[in-house]
Amino acid sequence: MKDILLIPGPTPVPEDVRGAMFEDMIDHRGERFGKLLDRLQFKLKKVFMTSRPVYIFPGTGTGALECAVSNLFDRGERILSLSNGAFAERWIEIARRRGLEVDALEFSHGSAWELSEVEKALKNKVYAGVLMTHNETSTGVLNPLREAVYLIREISPDTLICVDAVSSLGGAPLMMDEWGIDAVLTASQKALMTPPGLALVAISERAFKKVLNLTPSSYYWDIKLADEYLNKKPSQTPYTPSLSLLYALDRALTMILEEGVENSWRRHEELARFLRSEVRKLGLEVFPKEECASPTVTAIRVPEPLGFAKIKKGLEERGVIVAGGQDSLKGKIFRVAHMGSVGKNELLIFINALKEVMGLV
Amino acid sequence: MKDILLIPGPTPVPEDVRGAMFEDMIDHRGERFGKLLDRLQFKLKKVFMTSRPVYIFPGTGTGALECAVSNLFDRGERILSLSNGAFAERWIEIARRRGLEVDALEFSHGSAWELSEVEKALKNKVYAGVLMTHNETSTGVLNPLREAVYLIREISPDTLICVDAVSSLGGAPLMMDEWGIDAVLTASQKALMTPPGLALVAISERAFKKVLNLTPSSYYWDIKLADEYLNKKPSQTPYTPSLSLLYALDRALTMILEEGVENSWRRHEELARFLRSEVRKLGLEVFPKEECASPTVTAIRVPEPLGFAKIKKGLEERGVIVAGGQDSLKGKIFRVAHMGSVGKNELLIFINALKEVMGLV
Structure with a gap:
């Protein structure tokens, strides 16, 4: 795959x-x-x-x-x-x-x-x-x-x-x-x-x-x-x-x-909500406040003491590629995008891989 | 085709x-x-x-x-x-x-x-x-x-x-x-x-x-x-x-x-020479002097009274796409490129189509 x-x-x-x-x-x-x-x-x-x-x-x-x-x-x-x-x-x-x-x-x-x-x-x-x-x-x-x-x-x-x-x-x-x-x-x-x-x-x-x-x-x-x-x-x-x-x-x-432009907006919003709720279930914190959280990319605080490098590498070993933080946010957050053709299946695979990396399964 | x-x-x-x-x-x-x-x-x-x-x-x-x-x-x-x-x-x-x-x-x-x-x-x-x-x-x-x-x-x-x-x-x-x-x-x-x-x-x-x-x-x-x-x-x-x-x-x-970079240069040069010689056989004039004629694109004077529009259209009807002159050279020359993957076969098809458009066959 x-x-x-x-x-x-x-x-x-x-x-x-x-x-x-x-x-x-x-x-x-x-x-x-x-x-x-x-x-x-x-x-x-x-x-x-x-x-x-x-x-x-x-x-x-x-x-x-x-x-x-x-x-x-x-x-x-x-x-x-x-x-x-x-x-x-x-x-x-x-x-x-x-x-x-x-x-x-x-x-x-x-x-x-x-x-x-x-x-x-x-x-x-x-x-x-x-x-x-x-x-x-x-x-x-x-x-x-x-x-x-x-x-x-x-x-x-x-x-x-x-x-x-x-x-x-x-x-x-x-x-x-x-x-x-x-x-x-x-x-x-x-x-x-x-x-x-x-x-x-x-x-x-x-x-x-x-x-x-x-x-x-x-x-x-x-x-x-x-x-x-x-x-x-x-x-x-x-x-x-x-x-x-x-x-x-x-x-x-x-x-x-x-699909329809408005339907696409709605799909992105729903997907983002789904991801944030799943992320919180793992005990993780979404970086921005809920009212301004993006429908296209979700920033998540890096859990300590696990650290970003281990998350990035662990996900990669499971075939999931995410992005780190930039500049002053390097090492503090990681980012998961759900734009364009990315759907629920991809996010489920990500969540499952993240659970494994965090030692939750 | x-x-x-x-x-x-x-x-x-x-x-x-x-x-x-x-x-x-x-x-x-x-x-x-x-x-x-x-x-x-x-x-x-x-x-x-x-x-x-x-x-x-x-x-x-x-x-x-x-x-x-x-x-x-x-x-x-x-x-x-x-x-x-x-x-x-x-x-x-x-x-x-x-x-x-x-x-x-x-x-x-x-x-x-x-x-x-x-x-x-x-x-x-x-x-x-x-x-x-x-x-x-x-x-x-x-x-x-x-x-x-x-x-x-x-x-x-x-x-x-x-x-x-x-x-x-x-x-x-x-x-x-x-x-x-x-x-x-x-x-x-x-x-x-x-x-x-x-x-x-x-x-x-x-x-x-x-x-x-x-x-x-x-x-x-x-x-x-x-x-x-x-x-x-x-x-x-x-x-x-x-x-x-x-x-x-x-x-x-x-x-x-x-292919080798030098071989590619040589191939372009030979192809250009071939085209200029074929063009002249049709009684047409290559626009620049022979000593500075390009190995990648050949500019040809538009023969009168045929005119550029008829050449362009006639070639197009035969599936061959060439370019006209720009700015002050509009209508006066047309340009045929022989760069990259273009080979002798493509130029033969062009010459043959041009002959037809000029009423030479």
Whole structure:
């Protein structure tokens, strides 16, 4: 039996999706590719819940974050970051390199954003944008995105709201247009159950208007250019697209839409609840509080004196692969993802293996 | 029968290479991935002819060019571009966005660099770097890279020599260490016969020393970070790698090394000669002069009054896909690639189809 891969991305890719990559190359300036790109647009819009185009770049989630700050803001603009984990911190670094002035509003790792603090910060200074990590993969925390978006829209309506949805899109509720998000950024290898290598970027109409008046610091991540090529007949990309990965994404999106996006959200939530309850039955502690525990990745405190190395190794010997903590959480937590195609059977195997490693059976 | 794809990338991918992508995801922080990355390093070094690491980013050739200027130069530094086609022009745009002062030394499209002009430019001003497109895909010209590198090294030894080898590496002679090139940049989807989506970047030791003292404008393309992760045990990448494409590249590189890199160069050269001779037999004109005609892509003047649209459509009806000219060469030339896995049989089918379209049979 092959390993049960429960790291928070890349997630296991269904056979059908991997099989789609056996198709050979086609002309990326021709009709067939144009139709593929149009079909992907149609499907991605449903998953992003937007009427706006979704730009697809050969890249990763980190690339999507860089794309947003390269296009939406100009050097010297002031940005607020809601920061409660490693991925929020990475985005701050990306934004600073682009020459933005970033104020980091920090919350403790393992907790969600406190909206009263967000309110204070927004009343204190004017921000061109807010950077928000919807699901903080490093701590297993799902932040209250909808509430935060509504709050920002009310207090500071001109601020562009940028959301890292890398480990949430498809696995947790996110409605780009209805909530009023200006940039939704994600990648192929998490809840979209496609191999890694695609960065997905959607921006609102008002954000696009601003983009039209700026020259992005990056040519590679240029949204204006991506938009121009997407509107050609046939639809295209400015440079060679990752064809094989697009074949895979096309197949995976069909599977997601067949299930229904809301059904997928619900399935992720139920699976996460199931896992947390099983974990607690073993006497273990889920790292974040219940009310902000993520539906896509569960962070568990490492039980002492067993320690992380023994858990990791013991699980691996039983064919189960989990992830450790990052940075200051190294050795303190371990993380189990339940995104995309991961189902209850995989989690049962994990729980059973964990019991064995803990000497409970 | 499936279409014969003769566009200058993506090139047809052998079945074995596409089949390698059926393998499922693995932990990109684990031992198995580390071994894959080490194996890729071993093989890539042989193809790049370097003892230096070859950094692999999820991205394309355009990304590799952006990576080089983001890391090797600081805002305000002066750069010389040897420009004789669309891809050299794209690189200039990328460099200007990074804040570099670029002098473009322009040569007519369809001709190679004139070394006497390069010499004059280098004696006239001091440049931190030179940007050079080895094989100009847009015109089918192979530039005299080796001679130019030696010249620059002699006249201006501190200038960093950056080479776009996107449509040459593996298909035309290029010896990074022996010739003394500071940055070799390429992508997966041309002579390396792997699907698009991987940017490959190797830099010399002296270039790396400069990189260590700069903060790149981009986080995504950060070479320092890529190097740090490559040196971890097990070897890693800073963010999620494009696993499926790496499986494919691993397989393709084995095929290339089994043939032998020099043998691959020779095969490309012979195939190109064969095609040019066949094209001339039809009374057609090869766009560049014989002495600088590319071994990987052949540009042919569109015969009047037939016109490009009829050629393109006629070939397509016969299952053969070629590319047109770009920008000012649109409608004036068409391009046939013979890179990677394309062989004599595919070119015979093309020639026969072209004869039919031209009404010669």
